[in-house]
Amino acid sequence: MNRNFPPHAGTAHEMAAAVAAGYSPARIAEDLIANIGTVDGQVRAFAYFDADELRARAENLPDGPLRGVTIAVKDVLLTRDMPTAHNSPRYEGSMPGIDAACVDTLRQAGALIAGKVTTSEFASTTVGPGTTNPHDARRTPGGSSSGSAAAVAAGLTALAIGTQTGGSTIRPASFCGVFGMKPTWNAISREGSKMYSATCDTIGLYARSAMDFELLADVFDFDVCDLPETLEGLRVGVTYGTTPEAADDDTRAAMDGAIANLQAAGATVVDLALPPDFDGILDAHHIILAREGASAFLNEVRSTPNIEEFFTRLVSQRPTAAAARSAYKKSDRCRALIDRMFEDDIDLILTPSATGVAPIGTGTGDPVFNAMWTLLQVPVINIPFHKTIDNLPVGVSFIGRRYDDRKLIRIARLIAEAPSEPLNTSSLTI
Numbered sequence: 334m335n336r337n338f339p340p341h342a343g344t345a346h347e348m349a350a351a352v353a354a355g356y357s358p359a360r361i362a363e364d365l366i367a368n369i370g371t372v373d374g375q376v377r378a379f380a381y382f383d384a385d386e387l388r389a390r391a392e393n394l395p396d397g398p399l400r401g402v403t404i405a406v407k408d409v410l411l412t413r414d415m416p417t418a419h420n421s422p423r424y425e426g427s428m429p430g431i432d433a434a435c436v437d438t439l440r441q442a443g444a445l446i447a448g449k450v451t452t453s454e455f456a457s458t459t460v461g462p463g464t465t466n467p468h469d470a471r472r473t474p475g476g477s478s479s480g481s482a483a484a485v486a487a488g489l490t491a492l493a494i495g496t497q498t499g500g501s502t503i504r505p506a507s508f509c510g511v512f513g514m515k516p517t518w519n520a521i522s523r524e525g526s527k528m529y530s531a532t533c534d535t536i537g538l539y540a541r542s543a544m545d546f547e548l549l550a551d552v553f554d555f556d557v558c559d560l561p562e563t564l565e566g567l568r569v570g571v572t573y574g575t576t577p578e579a580a581d582d583d584t585r586a587a588m589d590g591a592i593a594n595l596q597a598a599g600a601t602v603v604d605l606a607l608p609p610d611f612d613g614i615l616d617a618h619h620i621i622l623a624r625e626g627a628s629a630f631l632n633e634v635r636s637t638p639n640i641e642e643f644f645t646r647l648v649s650q651r652p653t654a655a656a657a658r659s660a661y662k663k664s665d666r667c668r669a670l671i672d673r674m675f676e677d678d679i680d681l682i683l684t685p686s687a688t689g690v691a692p693i694g695t696g697t698g699d700p701v702f703n704a705m706w707t708l709l710q711v712p713v714i715n716i717p718f719h720k721t722i723d724n725l726p727v728g729v730s731f732i733g734r735r736y737d738d739r740k741l742i743r744i745a746r747l748i749a750e751a752p753s754e755p756l757n758t759s760s761l762t763i
Contacts, residue, residue: 339364340403348491362445379448380450383448394444394445400443405481405490405493406436408449411431413430416428433526435526450480455527456478460695463695468509472508472692478539485540494538494539497535499707502514503537514738515707515714520555529625530629532621546742557739558736570678571588572682574611579701588729591683592683597751627647668735675737687728688701715728
């Protein structure tokens with residue numbers, strides 16, 4: 334065991350191994366406290382953090398595969414010992430007294446819950462919560478899982494939990510240069526997470542290593558499936574979805590680099606032509622979110638006179654029942670088509686994670702390259718594959734078949750460990 338091990342520089346695997354070898358979770362807690370004091374004044378990833386509470390938690394961790402591993406929790410997930418405010422004045426200081434199911438599962442695995450990290454209001458609006466991008470404080474970290482991505486990128490925590498309804502996990506992972514995963518819909522229970530869309534809401538994961546998702550796959554009991562040992566012979570379909578014009582030069586460079594690496598590793602890479610059924614899939618996503626969001630936020634609008642206009646508009650302008658039925662039918666057809674593609678034609682899909690680098694300002698970014706895959710409920714992993722001439726990260730997304738999350742994780746690890754390495758986020762300095 335390396336007694337000079339700096340926890341903030343390590344992956345979850347490294348942190349868990351150090352604790353198993355005798356490194357004290359209390360020392361990990363002190364490292365986190367010191368690092369927050371140094372870094373978070375600029376990044377502003379945490380919505381709630383209490384050093385004394387963290388010390389107490391570190392002294393009472395159960396044994397488990399994540400014992401001592403630091404993890405930040407998005408502030409739309411209930412926590413029994415910390416407020417859950419949803420970045421909403423109505424819930425400021427609210428203490429629910431119970432954990433969301435995913436938080437409860439993480440605690441049982443020995444994880445050291447670091448605190449609550451920032452989100453746009455109810456993980457729904459496009460206005461950021463004031464968190465900055467660790468690579469450039471002028472730029473957004475993305476959203477709505479702003480603090481989750483920024484906390485991992487800044488070396489504050491080894492892991493973080495976010496959510497995704499459109500692109501709220503994958504896009505911030507790209508902007509911040511970390512590994513982000515949107516698992517198959519409902520692979521992780523959403524109980525105790527603020528609802529927006531029953532069809533799309535998904536618990537998301539952040540890490541600084543693809544290998545760390547293997548730990549989380551065990552903790553959350555993902556389905557067992559066949560795992561490849563190599564990228565040789567892998568069939569990869571490349572698509573820019575239904576909006577190829579939205580990709581800027583940096584995103585195209587990241588995609589070209591990923592294609593070159595896959596081919597060098599022996600994968601077969603082909604253009605993936607989406608059938609005409611996919612035309613209008615982004616409109617279907619918008620309609621479903623608008624319809625489900627209208628019911629999800631009805632109580633908030635009626636109880637909060639000065640609530641953000643986004644929510645009043647959502648409730649008052651919900652799509653018609655006919656439009657909703659049409660959107661659900663389209664999403665059902667497209668899910669069946671994607672399943673068939675994975676059965677007959679491809680093992681993996683490569684697509685952009687974002688339109689480009691993180692934009693300057695407080696907006697959360699455009700989900701145009703994420704929303705379709707969220708609606709299709711497939712697992713997605715962002716790999717921080719590329720850095721621009723200005724040293725800004727741009728990720729690419731790898732997409733697998735529903736419930737083949739472990740296979741996707743293994744492929745992401747093989748890609749990340751290939752000779753041409755992606756961005757090394759553990760060396761990021763603020």
